[in-house]
Amino acid sequence: MKDRKLSFFLKSKFSGDNIFEGAVGLFAIGVLIIALLLFGELYLESGLSRNAFGFGFLTGSIWDPVSEVFGALPFIFGTLVSSFLALVIAVPFSLGIAIYISELAPGKLRAPLSFIIELLAAIPSVIIGLWGIFILAPFIRDYLAPPLSTYLGFLPLFQGPMYGLSMLTGGVILAIMIIPITSSISKEAIQTVPIYQKEGALALGATGWETIRMSVLPYARSGIFGAVILGFGRAIGETMAVTMVIGNSARISGSLFAPSYTMASVIANEFVEATSKLYISSLLEIGLLLLLVSVIINIIARILVSKLLRVEGGGRA
C-alpha cells in the first residue's frame, strides 16, 4: 500500500454505511409507527363510547342510533357464529385439499392446483359478494336450505323462513374465502413432514391413507392448527362479501336461516352515515375490538406456524 495516502484510509464517523443503515432503519421504525398509530387512533377516538358504556358495550344487545344506545353484542355474535360456521365448512375441505396436493396428486398437477386454489384468494371481496348476492344466495335458498329444513328441521339451527340473505349464506361465503389460506398453510405444514416419518409408517405396511393419518397429520398438527386459526382471523375481519349476503339485521337469532350482522358489516354500512359523535365513537370501538381480536389471533397463529418452521429446520439438519 506504498503510494496510497494515509488519509485515504482514515475512517469517517459518518461513513456511507452508517448513513445507509440509519436511513433504512428509519423506514423500519416507520412500520412500528404505523402499528402504533393504528392502535392509538382507534383507541383515542373510541374513548367517548368506552366512557359511556364501559364493558356493557360488549354485552348490550340494543343498537339504537336514534336514542344513542349502543351495544355491540349482536355484531359480536354475528361475527363469531359466521366465522365459526365458515371454519366448520372450510377446515375439512382445506385438509382434503392440502393432503391431496401435497401427498396424492400427480407431480405435474401439484403446482397448477395450488395456483388455482390460491387464485381464489386474489378475487376481490366485493366481486365474491356480487356473486354471492346473485348466484350463491339463491342457490342456498333453493337447493341447500330445503333439504336442511326437511331432514334437520328439528334443530333450531335450521328453522324459520329462508330468504337467501342469511347467516348460513354468510358462513358459506366466508368458508369459500378462507379455504385458500387455510389449505395453503396446511399444505406447507404437511410438506415439512420429513420423509423418514412417512417411510416409517409405510415400512410397517401402512396404506397411503394410514400413513397420512398416523404419521403425517400428527406431525403437522400444530401447523395445521395455526392454519385454521389464521383462517378464523381472516373470516373475522372479512367485510364486503359478508356484508352483501348476511342480511344485515342486528337481531340475535338461533337459526342459521335468519339474517344477521357482523362487526365489520356494521362499520361498512353505518360509518359514513353516523352523525353523532357517540355513534361514530361506538363504531370505532367495534373497529378497535376487531383489530385487537385479529392481532391476538394472528400472534397465536404465528407462534404455532413458526414452531412448525423450527421443526422443519431441525428436520433438515
Added chain:
Amino acid sequence: MQNKITVNDLNAWFGAKQVLHDIDIGIEKNAITAIIGPSGCGKSTFIRCLNRMHEVVPGAKVSGKVLVDEMDIYDSDIDPVDIRRSIGMVFQKPNPFPTMSIRDNVVAGLRLNGVKDKNVLDKTAEESLRKAALWEEVKNDLHKSGMSLSGGQQQRLCIARALAVEPEVILFDEPCSALDPISTSKIEDLMLELKEKYTLIIVTHNMQQAARVSDRTAFFLYGKLIEFGETDQIFKKPEEKSTEDYIIGRFG
C-alpha cells in the same frame, strides 16, 4: 527476500470459541504461500483475517497485528473496505454476481467504487480477463450472464474480478475444490503467472496442489501454526511429527 505481510500474535474467535491461537508468520512478496491442514484447523479463518473478512460473520472477533507493508490493518483508524481493495480474495465456490454480464462482473468493483468512464472500464475488463487467461474464451460473449460459464471459467472470472481492482495480494480459499482436474490445472498455471506481480496465498486441502504451486508452506493444526518453511523442506523433511503424519496421510 522481503515480507509483504507480517502477522504477529493473531488470535480469532467465533463467539466464545477460539479458532486461531497466537499465529506469527511472515508472507513473502511475489511468491505463493500455501496453507495446509485438516478441515477445521483454522486455515480459512486465517486468510479471512488477512483482508478483514473474518469480522463479516456475526460474533466473530480478532486480536493481534497484521502488518501489510508495515501498516497494521487492524489499526482503529483503518476502514476494512480499503483493506479489501488492496487484498483480493477468491472463494471456494465460484460466486459471480448472478444478475450481471461477464464484463459487468469483472468491473463491478471499479464501478461501485465510482469509476464511470466506459473506456476505462472496457480496457480494465479486457486486461483483467487476459491476466486471468479467460479473454480468448469469452471475448465474444462479454454481455452474457456470468452464470452461463462453466465452473472453471466462472472461477477464472472471479479471479479477473479480483484483479480488476488492482490488489497487491490475492487470497485463494480452496479455489479448486469445486473444479475438475483440467480446470484446476488451468488455475494453477494462472497462479504461477500471477506471482510475478502479486503476492499470493492459497488455502488448500490438496497437498499435491500445495507442492506443485507454492514456494513456502504453512501447516496448521487445531488453530495453531505448527510448521512453516520452504515447500520442499515441509514436504520432504518436516521437522514436526504432526506435519509428517499429516503429509503422509495419517489423518485429515
Added chain:
Amino acid sequence: MKWNKRKLTDRIMSGMSAACVIIAIIPLVSILYTVTINGISAINLDFLTQLPRPVGEPGGGLGNAIQGTFIVVGIACFIGLPIGILSGVYLSEYGNNRFGRFVSFVADILTGTPSIVAGMFAYTFVVLYFKSFSAFAGGVALSVLMIPIVTRTTEESLKLVPGSIKEASLALGIPKWKTTLYIVINTGKSGIITGALLAIARISGETAPLLFTSFGNMFWANGLDKPISTMPVQIYTYAITPFPDWHTKAWAGALVLIVLILVLNIGVRFVTRRKYAM
C-alpha cells in the same frame, strides 16, 4: 378380508380429498363464468371511458372509477412501496437483532389487519384532519394494508440472496451499503417485484377501506384532496341497488377489475418463472 377393507378405506379417503379440490374449484369457476357472462355484454369503449349516468338513462360507464382506482392505488404505492421495500432491506441486511426481529414480527401481525380497520384509521387520521373525504385518504388506507406485505416479501426475498454473493462484493472492497444497494437488491429484485405486484393486486380490489376515505364521486377526478370514485366502491354501490341495469354495470365493472387483477397475478408467475429459468 381385513386387508381389503384397509385398501378400500385408502381408496375412499383419496377419492374424497380429490373431491375436496374439485368442489373448492367450483366457486372460482362459477365466479369467473358469471362475471364474464354477465359483464361482457356491457363492456364497450363508452363503458371504459364515460362517466356514470343516473339510473334509467342508458349508456354511461365507469371511466372515472377506473381513473380513480389508478390514482388511489398510485398514491398507496407512492407511500407504501418506499416504506415497505426499505424497511424490508433493513430487516434483511441489518435486522438480525432484537429490534429487527420485533419489527419483522409486527409487520407479520399487521398483514392480518382487517381491511376495514385500515379504512377507519385513515378516516380518523386523514379525513377528520382535512375535514373531507379524499383520494389521498384512500391511498393512505391502502398503503397501511400494502406496507406490511411489501416489507415481509422484501425481507424474505433478500434473505434468499446467497451469503457468498455478499462476501464476493465485500471482498472487492465494496462498502456494505453499496453491496446492499447494488448487489444484494439487484440479485433479489425479482422477489421484491413479485411482492410489490402481489400487494398491488391485493389492494386494487379492496373496497372496505375506501368506503369512508376516498368515498365516491360521479365525476372525473378533480384533485387528490377531493372524494374520488373507484372501481370496487362503484361495483358495490351498483350491486346493492334494486336496478337490473346497474347490476349489469356492476358485473361489467367486476369483469374489468378481475381482468386487471388476474393479469397482475399471472404476470407475477412469469416474473418468478424467469428467475428459475436463469
